[in-house]
Amino acid sequence: MFCCGRQAVRRDTVGPAAQLPHDVSIMALTWNVGNAPPPDDFQQLFGDIGSTKPDLVIVGLQECAYEAEFEAFKDQEKPLQKRLKLIKDHFLRRVQVYLGMDYEPVVINEFGEMKIAVFGADRVVHGIRGIKAGREATGLSHVLANKGGLVGSFNVGDVRIALLCSHLAAHEGKMDKRNANVVEILGGTMGLSGSRAVDILGSHHHVIWMGDLNYRTNISITKHPLAEAEHEVKFKEIVSKVEAQDWDWLYANDELQNEIANRRIFCNFKEGPMRFHPTFKVLRQPTLAYLEQRLPSYCDRILWHSQPNVQDDLAMMQLEPLTHVATSDHKPVRGLLKLKTRRFKGLRLSKSTHSMQECIKLQVVTLEGNNLLASDRAEKSDPYVIFESLEELLVLKQKYKTSVKKATLNPKWDNGGELPTLLTTVRSASELVDHCIMMHVFDSDLTSKDDYLGSTCLHLADLGSGSQLDFDLPVMRFSRQEGSLKGVIRILRSSSM
Numbered sequence: 001m002f003c004c005g006r007q008a009v010r011r012d013t014v015g016p017a018a019q020l021p022h023d024v025s026i027m028a029l030t031w032n033v034g035n036a037p038p039p040d041d042f043q044q045l046f047g048d049i050g051s052t053k054p055d056l057v058i059v060g061l062q063e064c065a066y067e068a069e070f071e072a073f074k075d076q077e078k079p080l081q082k083r084l085k086l087i088k089d090h091f092l093r094r095v096q097v098y099l100g101m102d103y104e105p106v107v108i109n110e111f112g113e114m115k116i117a118v119f120g121a122d123r124v125v126h127g128i129r130g131i132k133a134g135r136e137a138t139g140l141s142h143v144l145a146n147k148g149g150l151v152g153s154f155n156v157g158d159v160r161i162a163l164l165c166s167h168l169a170a171h172e173g174k175m176d177k178r179n180a181n182v183v184e185i186l187g188g189t190m191g192l193s194g195s196r197a198v199d200i201l202g203s204h205h206h207v208i209w210m211g212d213l214n215y216r217t218n219i220s221i222t223k224h225p226l227a228e229a230e231h232e233v234k235f236k237e238i239v240s241k242v243e244a245q246d247w248d249w250l251y252a253n254d255e256l257q258n259e260i261a262n263r264r265i266f267c268n269f270k271e272g273p274m275r276f277h278p279t280f281k282v283l284r285q286p287t288l289a290y291l292e293q294r295l296p297s298y299c300d301r302i303l304w305h306s307q308p309n310v311q312d313d314l315a316m317m318q319l320e321p322l323t324h325v326a327t328s329d330h331k332p333v334r335g336l337l338k339l340k341t342r343r344f345k346g347l348r349l350s351k352s353t354h355s356m357q358e359c360i361k362l363q364v365v366t367l368e369g370n371n372l373l374a375s376d377r378a379e380k381s382d383p384y385v386i387f388e389s390l391e392e393l394l395v396l397k398q399k400y401k402t403s404v405k406k407a408t409l410n411p412k413w414d415n416g417g418e419l420p421t422l423l424t425t426v427r428s429a430s431e432l433v434d435h436c437i438m439m440h441v442f443d444s445d446l447t448s449k450d451d452y453l454g455s456t457c458l459h460l461a462d463l464g465s466g467s468q469l470d471f472d473l474p475v476m477r478f479s480r481q482e483g484s485l486k487g488v489i490r491i492l493r494s495s496s497m
Contacts, residue, residue: 020127020157026337027054028302030165030210033064034284034328035113038091042098044325045332049099054336055124056106057099060165060210061115063146063328064091073097092117107152107163109133112145116165118152127341130155136188138169138181149185149211151200153192157341159310160193160390162200166211172295175255178214179265186478190452196386198440199478202455205390206314206339207305209269212330215256216297217278222252231295238278238296247275254298266479269303272319272335279321279331286326302335305479307390308459309436313340344391345431359395360429360491362422362437365468367402367487368412373477375443375451380407382444383453385485387422393435395423404444409483421492429467429491432460439485441475454482458489467491 029045038045046057068090076084079101087093089110095117096105103119106128120128130153137148149166166185169177186199193203200207217238220227226237241249251257251274259265281294290296300321306314318336325332367385375381387400394400403418405411413419426432437460441453454477463469468490474481 020124020341021055022341024055024124024156024339024341025053026056026058026208026339027052028058028060028208028210028335028337029332030060030062030212030300030302031325031332032062032167032212032280032300032328032330033066033091034330035063035065036284036327037066037068038094039325039327042094045322045334046095046098047334052336053121055121057095057103057119058163058208058210059092059095059115059117059119060150060163061091061113062165062167062212063113064089064115065113066090087117089115091115095119106154107131107133109135109150109152111135111137111148111150114145114148114150114165114167116150116152116163118154118163124156127157128154130160130193132192134189134192136185138184142184147181149181149189151189151192153200153204156339158344158391159206159313159339159342160204161206161208161339162192162204164189164200164207164209164211166209166213168212168214170214172216172218175215175218175259178255179259182265183478183480196388196440197449197452198438198455199452201305201476201479202438202440202457203390205307205310208302208314208337209266209304210302210333210335212280212299213256213301214299215254215259215301216299217250217253217295218255218258219253221255221258224253232292235290235292235295239290242277242290242296250274250278250298256298256301263481266303266305267474267476267481269305269479270316271301271303272316274298274319276319276321277323279333281329282331284326284329286324288323288331291329300330300333302333304337307436307457309434309457309461310340310342313342314338342434344393344434345426358427360424360426360432362424362463363415363490363492364402364413364419364422365415365488365490366413367419367485368410369441369475370410370484370486372409372411372441372475372483373443373453374409375453376407378407381409381451381453382406383408383411383441384444385413386440386442387420388438388440389435390438391435393424393426393432393437395425398423429463432463435460437489439473441483441485453477456485463489463491 106118139147278296280299443451454475456473
C-alpha cells in the first residue's frame with residue numbers, strides 16, 4: 001500500500017495479471033449516514049456476504065462522522081489487524097471486519113464526511129492494476145469537506161473502471177447548483193487514467209457514480225395542478241403516491257431523470273429500475289415514515305456510464321433500499337451489478353518493425369467539428385484533436401493528432417497532412433470490432449495549459465465488416481454535450497486482406 005493524505009490504494013501486483021472470471025459481481029452500497037453511529041449488525045447493510053459472495057464491494061458514504069471507540073478492534077486476529085491498520089475510518093474498519101479475510105482493501109479514499117472504499121475478493125484482487133484516487137471539494141470556498149466527490153480508478157483485466165461517490169448541493173430549488181457540482185467534480189478529477197487531462201468519462205470504459213445526489217421530487221416537471229401549492233399540500237400528495245406504490249408517477253417527477261432525459265447533465269448514464277419508495281427524508285426508525293419538513297425524494301442513487309464498445313458489459317441486476325436500517329434520515333441503497341471482463345485483441349508484446357508492418361493502419365480521411373465549446377475571450381477556440389485508445393489498440397509512442405485550427409468553433413481538417421494515420425496492434429479487420437478510438441478535443445493556448453473541450457468515442461465495430469466508416473458523434477465534456485465531430489475513417493492497409 002501507499003498513502004497520500006487521506007487516500008490509500010493497494011499497490012499494483014507485480015508480474016503477469018491473474019486469470020479473471022468472465023463475469024465480476026459488484027455490490028455497491030451508497031448511504032448518507034446522517035452523522036450517527038451505524039447499526040451494530042452490518043448484515044443489515046451488506047446481507048449475507050457468505051451467500052452472495054460479490055467479487056467487489058464498493059461503499060460510498062456521506063455525512064459519515066460520529067464518535068466511535070477504536071479499541072474494540074484490538075480483539076481481531078493478527079492477519080485482520082494488519083489490514084485494519086491501513087484503514088483510518090471507523091465505519092470502513094467495521095466493513096473490513098464484516099467482510100473478513102476473504103476481502104482486502106483496494107481503494108480507501110476519505111475527505112471529511114465523505115468516504116469511498118473498494119474491497120476485492122481473493123479471486124479478482126490480483127487482476128486489479130493501475131490504481132489511482134482523486135477528489136474534488138464543492139463545499140464552501142471549495143475547501144469545506146461536506147460536499148464534493150471522491151474517485152477510485154483501476155483496471156480489472158483490460159477494462160478501465162472508475163468509481164465515484166459524491167454529495168451534491170442540498171435543498172429544493174437548488175437543481176442547477178447540483179448540476180454545477182457534477183461539472184466541477186468531473187473537472188477537478190481529470191487525468192486519473194493516462195497522461196492527458198481528460199475527464200473520467202473520456203478515459204474509462206465504465207464509470208459507476210453513487211451517492212447522495214440530492215435531486216428532489218418536483219411535481220412542476222409534469223405540470224401537476226398542485227405545483228404552486230403550499231409545501232404541506234405537495235407533501236401529502238407525494239406521500240399518497242408512495243403509499244399507492246405509484247413508482248412511475250414518482251419517477252416522472254424526479255429531477256434527476258428529467259435532467260438526464262433532456263441531456264442537461266449525466267448524459268448517457270443509466271440507472272436501475274426505481275421500483276421502490278423515495279429514500280429521503282425519513283424518520284430514524286426501521287419502518288418507512290417521512291419527515292414533513294422535506295418532500296420525499298430519491299436523493300440516494302447509483303448510476304453508471306459505459307463506452308459504446310462495452311455498452312452491454314455492465315448491468316444492474318438488483319437495486320433496493322434498505323428500509324430496515326434505522327439510524328439515519330436517509331435509507332441506504334444497495335445495488336448488485338455484473339461486469340463482463342475482457343481481454344482485447346492486439347499484439348501486446350511484439351514491437352518489432354516486421355510485426356508492425358503486418359498490422360492494420362487506419363486513415364482519418366476527413367474530420368470536422370460543429371459548435372465546439374468556446375474557450376477564448378473572443379468566444380472562439382483554437383481546436384485540435386488527439387486520438388487515443390483505451391485498449392492499447394494504437395501503437396504507443398506515436399503522436400496521433402490533427403493540426404490546430406485557429407479561431408473557430410467549426411473546424412475542418414483534410415488528409416493533406418492535417419490528419420493522422422493510426423497504426424494499430426491488430427492484423428485483421430475482424431479484430432477491430434471490440435475496439436474504440438477516443439477522440440479528445442483541446443484548445444491550443446500559447447501562454448497556458450491547453451483547455452479540454454471534450455471527448456467522443458468511435459466504436460470500430462462497423463469498420464470490421466467494411467473498409468470505411470462514416471461517423472457523426474457528440475462531443476461530451478463533464479457529462480454534457482459540447483458540439484460534435486463528424487468524419488470518415490478507413491482501413492488504409494492490411495496484409496491479411
